[in-house]
Amino acid sequence: MQNELKVVELFAGVGGFRLGLEGWNGKSATSGYKNSLKSTFKVLWSNQWEPSTKTQHASLVYENRFGGNGHSNQDIAQVNISEIPDHDLLVGGFPCQDYSVATTLKNSKGLIGKKGVLWWSIHNIISEKHSKPKYLFLENVDRLLISPSGQRGRDFAIILHSLSELGYAVEWRVINAADYGMPQRRKRIFILAYLKGTKIYEHLKEVAATDWILKEGTFAEAFPVTSENTLFPTEFKLKGDIVSISENFNKGGATGIFENAGIMINGLVTTIKTHPSYEGKFTILRDLIQNGEVTSEFYIDKNELEKWTYLKGPKKEMRTNAQGFEYNYSEGGMIFPDPLDKPSRTIITGEGGKSPSRFKHVIQTPKGYRRLSPIELERLNMFPDDHTKLAGVSDTKRAFFMGNALVVGVIEKIGIALFQKITNEVALQSER
DSSP states (O other): OTTOEEEEEESOTTTHHHHHHHOBTTBOGGGTSOSBOOOOEEEEEEEOOOTTOSSOHHHHHHHHHHOSTTEEOSOGGGSOGGGSOOOSEEEEEOOOOOOOEEOOTTOTTSOEEOTTOTHHHHHHHHHHOSSOOSEEEEEEEGGGGGOSTTSTTHHHHHHHHHHHHTTEEEEEEEEEGGGGTOSBOOEEEEEEEEEBTBHHHHHHHHSOHHHIIIIISHHHHHSOEEOSOTTSOEEEEOOSOHHHHHHHTTTTOSSOSOOSEEEEETTEEEEEOOEEOOOSOOOOGGGGOOSSOOOGGGBOOTTTHHHHHHHHSOEEEEEEOTTSOEEEEEEOOOOSSOOTTSOBOOOOGGGOSSSOOSSSOEEEETTEEEEOOHHHHHHHTTOOTTTTOOTTOOHHHHHHHHHHOOOHHHHHHHHHHHHHHHHHHHHHHHHO
């Protein structure tokens, strides 16, 4: 296919990135899989490995939906990088861990990543590939910007610095899907990186940093924003080598340095606080509810309702810890049941199962209070209905998948903006 962009998908889960970039059966997530998505993204190779489980349920679901060709169910740290095909775009939602680095005299590179930290698997693929991917598209929880607590922002600074050393410029944005009309209040950081020599990298060099963040960048085109701080962005240079950044960045800082949007090029960081600018329609929980199609096990027994009400409610009470010490415990109440006239709260991995919980969604219907079904949870992440349905995969596991997943519509809109920027930059270059 002309202009086809070859993709490698890491930490694939049940395929949220792939659905956002390729669509499903040629259809678009943002249209509820009704309208065509003319995509030139093509996933050549994918990897999904869950170290804590014997049965690789997520990988099985992925293969059931997309086929096993080019799919790896092996610990990514054990994969021979020569097995990964050359590609234009590397994508993945890598876990949020401790990204600190350590020095070793035996290592000619001067540093090693902490064992088991999956960011360094991405780093190794990029650094060892003879033909580096031109673009990276990554996702993480937004606390990455303020982790760890003793060095607020250190982990993100390590990532930025290591990408700079590998020859990439980076832009990032924290996006709450519900701010742009999507059905779930799910806030995540998205990271795009452009390899030196690409037209986007060269363009970014020539544009004022705040103009890129607010108007000309890929994120700005996909998800418009405003800011009151355009004249006073935070700017600083990532100084020293990656080990000194790991040891010293914002040491003892009580607050983070990184705002919810920014860019980094040649180690120079510009970051600014932004606000969503959206005037379209909003999807609310009621729009996605199954009516009359949910089976009885999702309804809460009247005898259990008091437990749910207690867990959801405010508390101020004496408790005793495992050592026998008493302490004052308090927490605020949650809205119960979940309102149907707003986007949903964030889905968490413990969403499934019958046991009463403070954090599981509960809605009120004419037939009584009930939990959300697997299809409803899939809809909140903008997956096709029954995407995770597979023999041997429980409803609790399906809920777990959605707690780990991303909102597909966000990926789709960023993917469209990225493709347009790539093709526009190429077109502009050919006209010169």
